Amino acid sequence: MFTPLLVSRNFIKSSLVILCFLLANERASGTPDSQEFHIDATSSKMMVHVGRSGVFSFAGHDHEVAVPAIAGTVTLDRTDVTRSKLSLQFDATAMKVTGIGEPAKDVPEVQRVMLSERVLDVERHPKITFVSDSISVGQRSANGMQLRITGQLTLRGVVRPITVPVSVQISSDRLSATGKATVRQTNFGIRPVSAGAGAVKVKDEVEITFTLVARPGR
Numbered sequence: 001m002f003t004p005l006l007v008s009r010n011f012i013k014s015s016l017v018i019l020c021f022l023l024a025n026e027r028a029s030g031t032p033d034s035q036e037f038h039i040d041a042t043s044s045k046m047m048v049h050v051g052r053s054g055v056f057s058f059a060g061h062d063h064e065v066a067v068p069a070i071a072g073t074v075t076l077d078r079t080d081v082t083r084s085k086l087s088l089q090f091d092a093t094a095m096k097v098t099g100i101g102e103p104a105k106d107v108p109e110v111q112r113v114m115l116s117e118r119v120l121d122v123e124r125h126p127k128i129t130f131v132s133d134s135i136s137v138g139q140r141s142a143n144g145m146q147l148r149i150t151g152q153l154t155l156r157g158v159v160r161p162i163t164v165p166v167s168v169q170i171s172s173d174r175l176s177a178t179g180k181a182t183v184r185q186t187n188f189g190i191r192p193v194s195a196g197a198g199a200v201k202v203k204d205e206v207e208i209t210f211t212l213v214a215r216p217g218r
Contacts, residue, residue, distance in 0.1 A: 037074040037175045037214035039088070044070050046210040048095070051203040062101055063110055063202070069094035074175060074214050086132040086149060088212075093122045119190055121156055129154045133161070144169040147177075155188040175214045182207055 046067040069091035077083040097114060099107040115122045130153050138146035150163040166179040182205050185192055192202045 033077060033079045035076050035078065035216060037076060037216055039070055039072045039074075040213045040215050041068070041070045043213035044211060046070060046090075046208065046212070047098075049207040049209065051205075051207075063114075064098045064100050065114065066096045066098055067094075068096065070212070072214075076170070076175065081137050081145065081147070082135050084132075084135055086130070086135075086151065088130045090128040091126065092120050092128050093126050095120070113193060118193060119185075125156045127154075130162075143171060153183070155183075156190065158188040160187050173216060177212045177214075178210070180207065180209050 048065040048067060050063040050065065067090055070088065071090075072086070072088035075085040093115070095114065097107050097111045102110070114120060117123070130151055132149050132151035134150045136148045136150075138148065140146075145168055147166045147168055148163055149166055150161065152159050153162045162181065162183065164179055164181040166177045169176045185204050185206060192204050
């Protein structure tokens with residue numbers, strides 16, 4: 001006959017065996033399920049390309065804008081990438097017209113108008129943010145995959161959904177994402193700048209190209 005004390009000891013021993021088995025399996029599986037990466041602004045690059053339209057669009061110039069101040073985090077779920085999260089912040093006040101492809105004398109005025117209340121209105125809205133809602137996975141390769149990230153873009157205080165196709169490369173100490181997105185200015189309360197009674201104006205749609213690099217820890 002088993003005494004209560006012996007039953008308790010056997011139960012404890014069995015529990016310890018099960019716990020050791022689970023811990024051994026967790027160690028064998030390698031990295032944790034979830035890992036946090038932080039954007040490396042010095043290794044990342046984002047450019048905004050603003051085209052021109054209108055009857056005399058040939059007389060105007062395209063504009064290229066650099067977005068140097070990027071911050072944010074990626075919470076990567078290695079067992080199920082669709083459960084990963086992305087949060088990005090951009091300093092609108094640091095955005096800079098590069099001047100590539102346009103007369104040098106025009107650049108200061110283009111920069112001023114871009115930051116003014118006519119476009120970005122950086123005095124009232126100095127930050128641009130993007131927060132993911134969902135992630136879907138497409139084609140996979142040995143160390144990368146194609147994703148479609150849907151989230152909320154906040155620009156000039158207006159929030160709109162946007163979906164961005166992204167090519168991602170992942171290693172133990174680095175995550176990089178390359179992609180292209182199109183944003184319609186009028187969706188965020190921005191009236192495309194025009195000149196000559198509208199004969200020359202910038203396009204409503206602006207194209208954003210980026211390579212974002214993130215690393216573990218801060």
